[in-house]
Amino acid sequence: MTNVAVLGARGRMGKTVCQAVTDADDLQLVAELDAGDEVTRETVAGADAVVDFTVPDATKGNVLAALAAGCHVVVGTTGWTDAGLAEVEAAAGAAGRNVIIAPNFALSSVLAMHFAALAAPYFESAEVIELHHPKKLDAPSGTAAATAKKIAAARAASGSAAMPDATAADPDGTRGGLIDGVRVHALRVSGLTAHEEILLGNPGELLTIRTDSFDRQSFMPGVLLAVRKVGGLPGLTVGLDHVMDLPGR
């Protein structure tokens, strides 16, 4: 039995994770923490793994506290910087505990990012559109940022030319942001949950890769997989693609 503590337990994702852990035969929910609760050895109640779905401002402090409390950590909270990831990697090494941070735990999204990186060197243009509910605190989504970085890395590795859409005219600033030279557009619309479209274009053709999370249940198989695997993946792992055995990686 793996003991699990959930941080952000009163949130949209936290509630869903608490239920998924409760429903799993091999996992036991031992603590539910939210804003105002300190993360200590006592409050996480002997958890083997702590799961964090909180807010970008709090997540790094939570991870460092959970490592200090002797736990492995699985993080879905977005808004991470490279410096924050480096700090966590060092802390995980020092504590002898492991951390998995994934911007998206939905299988469709992990595969969409993977397919986009595979396709990117074969197209002149690539732009990312992410669509979410208006209560989302960060923009662009962690998934869109990761997708753009993967597209840019794949194009750089294959020696692709700069994309014409990155420098296309933008007289009124309506062309979105740029992440590693890839255009990213963030939409916030009532009724939506979490969606992403990646458009890859050549003269006369378009490849569209689209992923939709209609329900937060879509993230649960990935979260539970990470909880079950985190003890065996030393140090810091970023991205569920490194936890799954994706062919062609």
Ligand SMILES: NC(=O)C1=CN([C@@H]2O[C@H](COP(=O)(O)OP(=O)(O)OC[C@H]3O[C@@H](n4cnc5c(N)ncnc54)[C@H](O)[C@@H]3O)[C@@H](O)[C@H]2O)C=CC1
């Ligand atoms: N990786 C993935 O697959 C997914 C990631 N997310 C990310 O997860 C995060 C949470 O999303 P939602 O659940 O929709 O947000 P939410 O706003 O519904 O929940 C956040 C919860 O964290 C709590 N909280 C705030 N500060 C805290 C602290 N210091 N310690 C403990 N709890 C604290 C809040 O009170 C709230 O209950 C966001 O960063 C979102 O982007 C969301 C869905 C999927």
Ligand SMILES: O=C(O)C1=N[C@H](C(=O)O)C[C@H](O)C1
């Ligand atoms: O806030 C959300 O809802 C989501 N956040 C993650 C992100 O920023 O990529 C994952 C998913 O898109 C849902």
